[in-house]
Amino acid sequence: MTATTTTASTRVGRLTSSTVSSSKAFRIEPVPIILDIGSTNVRVGYAGNSRPQHLINMDNAIFENEYQYEVKSTKASDASKERNNKKSKTKTESEWYLILSPLIERVFDGLMCKPRRVVCLYSNKRYAPLSFQKAIQQHLWNRGVPAMVELDQLQCLPISQGWKRGLVVQISREEAVCICHADGQLLPYTYQMIPSGGYKNWLQPQTIDGKTEYVLPQRDSKDNKNDDDASMSSLVSAILSCLQSCPRDLRLHVAKNVLFCGDGVFLLPDLPRRAMKRVQDILQNNKHDKEGNDEYNSMVIDINFASVPINVTSLRPLASSLSLISCAPYRADWICWVGASLWATVWNKYSDEETPIPWKYYTLEGGFQ
Incomplete structure (x- = not known):
């Protein structure tokens, strides 16, 4: 009995010492x-x-x-x-x-x-x-x-959906941000920030019992009057400027994966569709002269963003490739x-x-x- 006990204790001692020595190289910690x-x-x-x-x-x-x-x-x-x-x-x-x-x-x-x-x-x-x-x-x-x-x-963000290249538009309360993503890296030279692009700019004051609160507007799907406001124009201009700053060999891949995320997208689910519709209309040059002047229809569209004109001529081949992807199955x-x-x-x-x-x-x- 004594010999057996001694052998068992020695074996336990060897296991304990080996575990302690290996714990320095192999760390067991809870998930972050x-x-x-x-x-x-x-x-x-x-x-x-x-x-x-x-x-x-x-x-x-x-x-x-x-x-x-x-x-x-x-x-x-x-x-x-x-x-x-x-x-x-x-x-x-x-x-x-x-x-x-x-x-x-x-x-x-x-x-x-x-x-x-x-x-x-x-x-x-x-x-x-x-x-x-x-x-x-x-x-x-x-x-x-x-x-x-x-x-x-x-x-x-791309890890949650598995895509490698795309354009991300994040809309928070204070601002909106556009940036291109390629092969696991953000492209900092494509970064565009709109200080007035946050969803608070879409909030409208509502006074009830003498107390003023800012709420989301009740918008009819057939009502397009908000498509021409300053916030929407700045957002569209930032997206075009982001595409303009993207390398030419990546533009097509980026245009196929345009993703909107952030608190503003969750509160205004129709905002991405409206913004991309305007971007596509600009690239397709869907503005027509009332008198049918073909010369007007062939003009180059310039958009003023931060007092700098953006020439979208080189981006027009992307009009048919623009694709808005959803955040599903996750919330924006x-x-x-x-x-x-x-x-x-x-x-x-x-x-x-x-x-x-x-x-x-x-x-x-x-x-x-």
Whole structure:
């Protein structure tokens, strides 16, 4: 009995020592958290899921300038507006930390899990203030997050549907963004942003019992009066400019996969069809002179976008190839979250040498690096 016990204990000791030695090369960790910070809401859940586990709505946009959306009886001077604008854009890391504290607390209270790696998505990572990113990193470190990675929402979008080349139009509350995507990479030189293209520009004031609220307009399918407004024209011009900036050998592939996503598409499902209809009409030059002048019909159409004329002559062969694809089976407002969820699930290897995810680890010298 004694010999048997000794042999068994020795065997267990060898297994334990081998397990400890191999654990350094092979890491067992839970799946990462996907944290998607949008314009007016936050989506959070675990990698591998097909939908966010929690949705946190914010009363105002996180980068909203106070003077722009607050209605007062007296008009503020241009000087005071400029001061408020500068104050809003120059928040320090400490100020952002205080603003984000209740939001991050709700995120982790909803998940009720131990600290794990976080994939953080920004609605517009190019213009997210550095102090804002530092504040989020500090929050995650205080929560015990061992590592994180920061991505652009549109960077992970094609993974949810499997296409490799296309044009993405994202419509949030504050702005609209157009950019081409090719073979897993965003093409930064095709990037177009419309500050006045957010869905808030389509909202209309409605006063009930003395209280004014902004609601979506009740639009008849036969009513096309909203197709000529400034917001729609800017969006159409941005799409054409994005196609113009795309390399010629990619234009045909990009035009076949035009995808609209974002909160604005979920609230205004008819908006993509209306925008692409105008783009196609412009490329086909479907404007006719009342007197039947053929010379007028053959004119080159120029569209003023940011005071710069866009010559669409080279884009006209794409008119018959333009194709609007749907976000189905996912919702337009969380399709980017789904793409990040699939990406993190496939590429989150348990070995640091094998994973292609550029994880940032916290260092005492300068935060996450």
